[in-house]
Amino acid sequence: MTxxxxxxxLTKVYEAAGVRAxxxxxxxxxxxxxxxxLGPNGAGKxxxxxxxxxxxxxxxxxxxxxxxxxxxxxxxVRRRIGVVTQYNxxxxxxxxxxxxxxxxxxxGMSKASGRRRTDGLLEQFRLADRAEAMxxxxxxxxxxxxxxxxxxxxxxxxxxLDEPTAGLDPQSRIALWDIVAxxxxxxxxxxxxxHYMEEAEQLCERVAIIDQGRILVCDTPASLVKGLNxxxxxxxxxxxxxxxxxxxxxxxxxxxxxxPTDDGGVRLLAATANGRLLPQVVEAAQPNGVRDxxxxxxxxxxxxxxxxxRDLRE
Amino acid sequence: MxxxxxxxxxRSSRLRGYARAFGGLLLRDSxxxxxxxxxxxxxxxxNPLLFVFVFAYVFPKIxxxxxxxxxxxxxxxxxxxxxxAVAVVFQGISAVALPLVNEFGRTRExxxxxxxxxxxxxxxxEKIVFGALQSVVAAAMxxxxxxxxxxxxxxVNFDRWPLLLMVVVLSSLTAGALGLAVGTVVKPxxxxxxxxxxxxxxxxxxxxxxxxxxxxxxxxxxxxVLVNPLVYMSEGLRTSLTPQLPHMPVAAFxxxxxxxxxxxxxxxxxxxxxxxxx
Ligand SMILES: Nc1ncnc2c1ncn2[C@@H]1O[C@H](COP(=O)(O)OP(=O)(O)OP(=O)(O)O)[C@@H](O)[C@H]1O
Ligand SMILES: [Mg+2]
Numbered sequence: 236m237t238x239x240x241x242x243x244x245l246t247k248v249y250e251a252a253g254v255r256a257x258x259x260x261x262x263x264x265x266x267x268x269x270x271x272x273l274g275p276n277g278a279g280k281x282x283x284x285x286x287x288x289x290x291x292x293x294x295x296x297x298x299x300x301x302x303x304x305x306x307x308x309x310x311x312v313r314r315r316i317g318v319v320t321q322y323n324x325x326x327x328x329x330x331x332x333x334x335x336x337x338x339x340x341x342x343g344m345s346k347a348s349g350r351r352r353t354d355g356l357l358e359q360f361r362l363a364d365r366a367e368a369m370x371x372x373x374x375x376x377x378x379x380x381x382x383x384x385x386x387x388x389x390x391x392x393x394x395x396l397d398e399p400t401a402g403l404d405p406q407s408r409i410a411l412w413d414i415v416a417x418x419x420x421x422x423x424x425x426x427x428x429x430h431y432m433e434e435a436e437q438l439c440e441r442v443a444i445i446d447q448g449r450i451l452v453c454d455t456p457a458s459l460v461k462g463l464n465x466x467x468x469x470x471x472x473x474x475x476x477x478x479x480x481x482x483x484x485x486x487x488x489x490x491x492x493x494x495p496t497d498d499g500g501v502r503l504l505a506a507t508a509n510g511r512l513l514p515q516v517v518e519a520a521q522p523n524g525v526r527d528x529x530x531x532x533x534x535x536x537x538x539x540x541x542x543x544x545r546d547l548r549e
Numbered sequence: 550m551x552x553x554x555x556x557x558x559x560r561s562s563r564l565r566g567y568a569r570a571f572g573g574l575l576l577r578d579s580x581x582x583x584x585x586x587x588x589x590x591x592x593x594x595x596n597p598l599l600f601v602f603v604f605a606y607v608f609p610k611i612x613x614x615x616x617x618x619x620x621x622x623x624x625x626x627x628x629x630x631x632x633x634a635v636a637v638v639f640q641g642i643s644a645v646a647l648p649l650v651n652e653f654g655r656t657r658e659x660x661x662x663x664x665x666x667x668x669x670x671x672x673x674x675e676k677i678v679f680g681a682l683q684s685v686v687a688a689a690m691x692x693x694x695x696x697x698x699x700x701x702x703x704x705v706n707f708d709r710w711p712l713l714l715m716v717v718v719l720s721s722l723t724a725g726a727l728g729l730a731v732g733t734v735v736k737p738x739x740x741x742x743x744x745x746x747x748x749x750x751x752x753x754x755x756x757x758x759x760x761x762x763x764x765x766x767x768x769x770x771x772x773x774v775l776v777n778p779l780v781y782m783s784e785g786l787r788t789s790l791t792p793q794l795p796h797m798p799v800a801a802f803x804x805x806x807x808x809x810x811x812x813x814x815x816x817x818x819x820x821x822x823x824x825x826x827x
Contacts, residue, residue, distance in 0.1 A: 341569075
């Protein structure tokens with residue numbers, strides 16, 4: 236089966252700015268898969284989506300959507316994809332309903348089927364009572380729902396969502412997750428970008444963690460976390476930190492990784508969480524003044540930190 | 550759905566898809582125009598209406614008057630083709646350039662529009678075409694005003710209607726292309742500059758209020774204004790509507806308008822492609 240999206244050695248260099256935004260990415264997303272690109276600001280997520288959606292021209296490599304090359308047949312690719320950009324690009328001169336209706340017309344639907352599709356989507360995305368409102372009168376969550384509704388109006392096989400929940404309140408974010416999960420159930424391939432761990436972890440079937448234009452790892456969230464070989468993550472807040480402390484902590488049985496954190500504390504990964512671990516940690520750290528101690532399950536965030544030594548939210 | 554699954558299929562079905570998308574863009578623009586019909590009429594009519602009212606109604610009544618270098622015809626007769634030409638060019642700025650600056654800058658709408666399933670260049674061409682349609686409508690609206698309001702005789706005739714039609718259509722497309730080029734290169738904060746460094750000089754030096762031939766007494770200016778496309782539109786309309794006035798040869802203005810259209814649309818479409826594809 237042809238992959239839904241295939242990136243082959245994909246590269247983008249912005250000559251003028253001297254930036255290698257995307258640096259030789261190979262990736263295949265299967266039909267009907269819900270795939271996440273997770274990475275910090277400037278990782279290259281938007282540039283990757285831009286190349287997949289014909290907006291940005293690759294400087295090297297290729298992208299195929301449903302077997303169609305994005306450079307050779309951009310209009311053909313646009314027919315197959317739906318796109319929600321990182322910014323609100325709703326048509327401000329048209330009503331909510333017209334935003335969807337004219338999108339249908341761009342994609343060749345007749346007046347009648349455009350009307351029908353518009354009504355159906357307004358209902359499905361709970362926008363029917365705002366059909367005649369202008370986009371500037373919508374809340375952030377509604378505007379985002381409308382953008383998704385518009386993007387899928389022509390029944391694309393592949394949907395690209397660039398940071399779909401950035402700037403949304405928690406309630407709207409969860410509403411959008413539900414929408415995305417529903418779309419996936421309808422069989423649409425979804426590629427979304429995010430810098431929210433929880434989003435990637437809860438929503439996506441597979442995740443690629445990217446940084447500085449490269450894929451660091453790519454797998455299911457569960458496998459990525461499992462690959463850490465860590466049962467527990469212990470966070471210590473300290474009055475002071477020195478090399479001796481890091482050595483002492485590293486010597487404790489079961490500790491697999493010791494990382495200094497940005498706020499002067501320490502993060503420990505421990506293979507097991509047996510009863511002897513915490514007392515030993517506290518004892519080793521005592522001379523440095525333990526102010527606080529937190530124990531967490533490892534997450535994608537832990538994966539990212541252990542790969543890059545950096546926090547995702549900076 | 551058939552329209553979604555058509556693969557790199559036969560050329561004709563591909564072109565049909567493009568045509569539908571192009572038609573959809575025109576439909577959307579028409580809908581917006583209908584909703585904003587009052588501002589459209591006001592911005593189109595106000596300037597020429599006041600102009601003919603003051604210069605061709607009030608001035609003759611209070612004993613002031615110009616003859617625009619052709620003493621045997623009324624100033625109003627000189628103004629009719631000129632003001633229609635200004636209305637045509639002005640639409641290029643107000644109907645194409647200004648909305649486009651917004652769509653690129655503030656609203657980023659353009660990023661969605663270029664996702665329509667047709668070549669990106671065609672999205673730019675649609676802007677020219679729809680702008681031209683508005684220019685034609687503007688010309689048709691302004692003509693009766695500048696014809697009826699003056700207190701003095703206005704002598705126009707429509708014997709040369711095929712030429713008139715050709716000039717109006719070519720001029721309107723050129724105005725749309727000018728709007729595309731301007732709207733694509735100007736940044737939102739530079740909008741006020743469009744008026745002071747483009748619209749005002751173009752209209753004042755566009756042979757709107759005087760026939761080009763009468764500039765012969767200021768030789769350098771007569772040559773200098775030839776870079777201004779509005780000159781050829783005014784002269785073209787003058788030749789079609791008021792042939793009794795001195796005017797340029799037909800081949801000269803048709804050639805010049807066509808050349809401006811080719812240059813401005815090439816420039817505009819190229820700049821558009823550069824801006825939407827990085
Ligand atoms: N048009 C451009 N010209 C020059 N450099 C660019 C351009 N677009 C992006 N970049 C650079 O490319 C890199 C990747 O940017 P990109 O927008 O793809 O990141 P991102 O992962 O989407 O970030 P964010 O989470 O902030 O949206 C950045 O260093 C950015 O500055
Ligand atoms: Mg981005």
